[in-house]
Amino acid sequence: MNEHEVPDLLHAVPMVRLNPEQLEQALGFAFAAAGSDVALYEQLGHASLTFSTWEPACFEHDLYLPALLEKVGTLEIAGQRLEVHKGHLLRVLSHPPDDSAVTEFRQNILRELVSRPEYVQSFEQVYFKLRSFRALLTESALGYRIDANRRRIDILDAALAAIRGMSEGFEGATSGLARLSGFGKRLLASEGFVRLAKILELDEGLASLEARLRIGYDGQLRHFEIVRISEQVQNPFYATRWGRIFRKLVMLLRGYRFSDHEVLNAFVDEVFDGVSLELARLFQLMGDMEFYLAALRFRALSRERGLDVCLPVLRKAQLGTTLPRKILGLFNPHLLSERTGPVPCDLVEAEHTSTVVLTGPNSGGKTRVLQALSLAQLLGQGGFFVPARAAELVWANAMFLSISDQAAATSARGGSAPSSCAFAACSRACGSAHSSYSTSSVPGPIRSKARRSSAWCSSSCVSSTRRR
Numbered sequence: 001m002n003e004h005e006v007p008d009l010l011h012a013v014p015m016v017r018l019n020p021e022q023l024e025q026a027l028g029f030a031f032a033a034a035g036s037d038v039a040l041y042e043q044l045g046h047a048s049l050t051f052s053t054w055e056p057a058c059f060e061h062d063l064y065l066p067a068l069l070e071k072v073g074t075l076e077i078a079g080q081r082l083e084v085h086k087g088h089l090l091r092v093l094s095h096p097p098d099d100s101a102v103t104e105f106r107q108n109i110l111r112e113l114v115s116r117p118e119y120v121q122s123f124e125q126v127y128f129k130l131r132s133f134r135a136l137l138t139e140s141a142l143g144y145r146i147d148a149n150r151r152r153i154d155i156l157d158a159a160l161a162a163i164r165g166m167s168e169g170f171e172g173a174t175s176g177l178a179r180l181s182g183f184g185k186r187l188l189a190s191e192g193f194v195r196l197a198k199i200l201e202l203d204e205g206l207a208s209l210e211a212r213l214r215i216g217y218d219g220q221l222r223h224f225e226i227v228r229i230s231e232q233v234q235n236p237f238y239a240t241r242w243g244r245i246f247r248k249l250v251m252l253l254r255g256y257r258f259s260d261h262e263v264l265n266a267f268v269d270e271v272f273d274g275v276s277l278e279l280a281r282l283f284q285l286m287g288d289m290e291f292y293l294a295a296l297r298f299r300a301l302s303r304e305r306g307l308d309v310c311l312p313v314l315r316k317a318q319l320g321t322t323l324p325r326k327i328l329g330l331f332n333p334h335l336l337s338e339r340t341g342p343v344p345c346d347l348v349e350a351e352h353t354s355t356v357v358l359t360g361p362n363s364g365g366k367t368r369v370l371q372a373l374s375l376a377q378l379l380g381q382g383g384f385f386v387p388a389r390a391a392e393l394v395w396a397n398a399m400f401l402s403i404s405d406q407a408a409a410t411s412a413r414g415g416s417a418p419s420s421c422a423f424a425a426c427s428r429a430c431g432s433a434h435s436s437y438s439t440s441s442v443p444g445p446i447r448s449k450a451r452r453s454s455a456w457c458s459s460s461c462v463s464s465t466r467r468r
Contacts, residue, residue: 027279031272
């Protein structure tokens with residue numbers, strides 16, 4: 001499939017992930033008569049994903065992913081607060097791709113967005129215009145427009161504005177952002193969108209009127225004179241005044257009776273039918289864009305607290321080999337809203353197949369460390385920013401996380417009662433779990449000492465952490 005045919009921003013090889021027939025049908029109903037956009041919006045909740053070996057049931061509950069999405073899924077664009085489709089974003093993040101090329105594809109887009117602020121601005125503007133297009137399809141659009149044709153023309157105009165933004169806003173992009181530019185240019189050059197642009201141009205201004213006004217000493221209008229009238233005679237849909245009168249007269253003599261409103265209604269329907277399939281694809285694009293906007297939001301929230309995020313280096317271990325793991329400035333993003341903020345730490349392992357036991361007092365933060373580590377692995381393989389200043393991770397094909405003592409997602413500590421939790425990332429290459437971590441509470445006699453310094457006990461590895 002041509003990469004400009006479907007604007008897929010989540011996969012190295014473009015995929016049609018929404019049912020085109022159902023989506024186009026729902027779009028047609030919404031275009032014909034404003035109503036709830038549930039049928040359109042909820043299509044994202046059923047979007048197909050690339051193959052993943054990860055099972056969300058093994059870690060999702062203990063990572064509080066919905067709580068994290070409440071933070072990063074609320075966007076602020078053009079002075080407005082916009083909510084992303086959290087169900088779709090949750091499915092994407094909890095199913096890291098099995099193909100590392102997909103992860104690299106997503107990382108390259110984020111890397112280019114961070115390095116080119118003008119692309120971020122264009123990205124946000126295109127998304128905002130797409131949201132305006134979607135909003136006009138809903139009931140809220142009826143409040144200010146009584147004329148059904150006027151509303152439908154506004155819908156087409158909003159869609160065309162977003163497509164023009166794609167075509168013009170990403171010139172020179174080398175990552176997957178280039179697909180937006182290619183997709184926009186392809187649509188603008190297609191027959192259906194050329195006709196759409198012409199009819200909207202004619203609707204915007206059939207004629208231009210230049211006038212001369214003369215104002216008296218008292219500020220009152222003394223004279224009004226029309227200097228020049230120019231009409232869009234080059235527009236293929238233009239008809240002269242006498243031509244319009246003659247056309248109506250011929251229709252009347254033949255016994256055909258219809259109003260200008262009915263003619264416009266039929267014409268708008270014809271134009272829409274020629275572009276409806278491409279317009280339906282914009283809904284998949286909106287879901288893809290929300291992935292990157294949420295990542296940028298996560299980065300902004302972290303930087304506000306003086307913390308850095310990064311795109312990790314991911315390596316795959318071959319059978320019988322071991323690789324080091326290094327995470328610097330690791331923090332738990334659930335604690336970003338806390339008054340004091342999370343305390344970052346460094347984690348260095350000589351071998352990714354090591355088994356590590358983290359010990360410390362109750363409420364010492366052991367659980368939050370494991371959550372942060374789990375999130376780093378999950379988000380990193382999904383092509384998202386990880387909560388760390390720098391990270392070198394080993395590719396895993398599954399992850400298991402279990403926390404016996406639950407606490408609120410934003411609690412600075414996992415719990416005050418004796419508890420245990422375990423984390424394991426698994427790889428097919430190793431044939432077994434690698435980087436297995438477990439925690440346990442420290443008995444009373446050594447609790448005071450543990451409060452001053454957490455201890456990492458490792459087996460067959462060199463492992464160290466440093467709290468800052």
